[in-house]
Amino acid sequence: MSTGGAFGGNRGARPVPPEKGVFPLDHLHECDLEKKDYLNCLKSGGHLSEKCRQFSKKYLECRMEK
Template sequence: MTSYTLGQKYISPIKPERGVFPLDHEGECKESMLKYMLCLSRHDNKPSNCQDESKTYFQCRMDRNLMKKHEWEDLGYHHEQQQQQQK
């Protein structure tokens, strides 16, 4: 992945691996991130109470290539599907 250009080392960018979150320098997902953080603060920092907000945030990041695209089950949302099927 590296090459030398006139004696300077150049590293070509690659997509982030799972669990690696590059910074959102442009603030593309800032609104969904803030909604998620507000939800956490309202629910004593219990992420299980903010699954809709976290899913929206992950979707924003995946849509803008700020994280690798994954199936929802891979991100821990499989139990949510089971609950919906039981209703």
Template sequence: MSTAMNFGTKSFKPRPPDKGSFPLDHFGECKDFKERFMKCLQQNNYESSLCREPSKAYLQCRMDRQLMAKEPLEKLGFRDGADAAGPGSEVGS
């Protein structure tokens, strides 16, 4: 009866998710960037919007060292002008 569940010889081949899975930084290549980002979060009561620049630098480091897939920063939530101006500020003021 257990063979009745075999519908063929195809086997399931798992594949990693497109996002959210990336190599660990075993050699600490981006450790300084990570530490700056974590320190910023601690100093700003874990308000991530106040730490966009350190976050951006950390992600750029990971992409440069092939620890994650290269993507335009716009796809990762960073837009030109919005990062430099900061939250709540208006352009041209």
């Protein structure tokens, strides 16, 4: 029988984080304009995300494209 699996895993190997996640952080600031538009909308709209849905959509589209 092997020593590992569901109860112990591979204790000798260090986990490596993924290079990019589902929505990686915008380290290169490629979508700053969309992010600022969304945050400004939230501030002016009383932090109600429903009112800023179009800005949220534009920001997420930008993140998925880049």
